[in-house]
Amino acid sequence: MSWEMMAQQLGWGIIDEGWRKGPWIAEEDHKLIEYVKLHGEGRWNSVCRIAGLKRNGKSCRLRWVNYLRPDLKKGQLTPQEEKIIVELHARWGNRWSTIARSLPGRTDNEIKNYWRTHFKKKTKSSENFSRARLLRKQQFQQQQQLHQQQLQLQNQFDMRKIVSSSDESLNRQPPMPLVKQNIVPAYPFSANQEHDGFLCSLINNGYPSVPEVSNEANIWDALWNLDDVHGASNTSMAMSNKPNLPTYSAPFY
DNA sequence: AAGCTAGTCAACCGCGTTGTA
DNA sequence: GTACAACGCGGTTGACTAGCT
Numbered sequence: 001m002s003w004e005m006m007a008q009q010l011g012w013g014i015i016d017e018g019w020r021k022g023p024w025i026a027e028e029d030h031k032l033i034e035y036v037k038l039h040g041e042g043r044w045n046s047v048c049r050i051a052g053l054k055r056n057g058k059s060c061r062l063r064w065v066n067y068l069r070p071d072l073k074k075g076q077l078t079p080q081e082e083k084i085i086v087e088l089h090a091r092w093g094n095r096w097s098t099i100a101r102s103l104p105g106r107t108d109n110e111i112k113n114y115w116r117t118h119f120k121k122k123t124k125s126s127e128n129f130s131r132a133r134l135l136r137k138q139q140f141q142q143q144q145q146l147h148q149q150q151l152q153l154q155n156q157f158d159m160r161k162i163v164s165s166s167d168e169s170l171n172r173q174p175p176m177p178l179v180k181q182n183i184v185p186a187y188p189f190s191a192n193q194e195h196d197g198f199l200c201s202l203i204n205n206g207y208p209s210v211p212e213v214s215n216e217a218n219i220w221d222a223l224w225n226l227d228d229v230h231g232a233s234n235t236s237m238a239m240s241n242k243p244n245l246p247t248y249s250a251p252f253y
Numbered sequence: 254a255a256g257c258t259a260g261t262c263a264a265c266c267g268c269g270t271t272g273t274a
Numbered sequence: 275g276t277a278c279a280a281c282g283c284g285g286t287t288g289a290c291t292a293g294c295t
Contacts, residue, residue, distance in 0.1 A: 023263070023289085045280065057280070062264065065282095097283060112284070113262055257295080265287075272280080 020054040024063055033068055066109045073105030
């Protein structure tokens with residue numbers, strides 16, 4: 001008896017519009033592996049035609065990426081990996097695929113499931129929560145410092161230009177070095193001025209739920225709490241990388 | 254032993270993005 | 275410029291399992 005027949009007898013593999021659904025059987029896995037060996041990854045929609053699988057492209061891709069890929073690590077995540085996940089989640093939020101790229105052999109699905117079961121429930125009270133918050137705070141301070149430095153440099157340069165236009169002698173001095181700083185984004189917004197703008201306006205102009213601008217701790221509490229206030233309703237924004245609106249799930253997101 | 258509950262994880266779904274004709 | 279298909283991503287669901295009562 002083939003795997004397929006057995007699965008059908010057990011009630012697996014519902015056929016929906018010609019596509020099989022539900023758990024994969026060994027025979028299907030084998031066909032998919034053979035297909036990828038021959039044709040490589042991609043062109044998932046042609047798998048059914050070429051490999052004779054009654055699965056749609058999406059399903060094939062998912063099965064390969066999350067389960068069949070030979071470079072996948074099996075077994076529990078190590079404490080080291082766990083630590084990385086916590087830190088990267090503090091930085092990137094729910095960008096599971098981005099986080100997964102830093103953990104070779106782990107899939108976004110795996111990390112997402114792991115996060116949901118291990119961290120989500122204890123987020124508020126846990127040490128990890130405080131850690132993540134501290135990390136964000138540090139990143140923010142670093143960013144602010146960098147920004148200040150840049151502003152200072154810019155001011156110095158501007159002043160020099162003003163003075164030099166009126167004082168010929170200054171022109172003999174070596175020009176202001178062009179500081180090409182290798183700024184590693186401490187948070188994704190840094191690549192997008194709109195988001196920096198959002199954060200700055202939040203801090204400078206206040207936000208309905210941000211109580212005291214002068215009280216740093218309060219700001220951080222308010223920012224963090226936006227996660228709960230807005231997070232759920234903005235999941236779609238978190239998903240897409242649209243720059244038009246920030247996701248409040250994390251201040252540095 | 255049986256029933257219930259919570260945890261885990263594979264798979265599905267919907268939507269946004271990207272590539273191409 | 276537009277329409278369509280393929281791909282990729284994050285959220286959610288549901289089957290299975292282990293532990294508890």
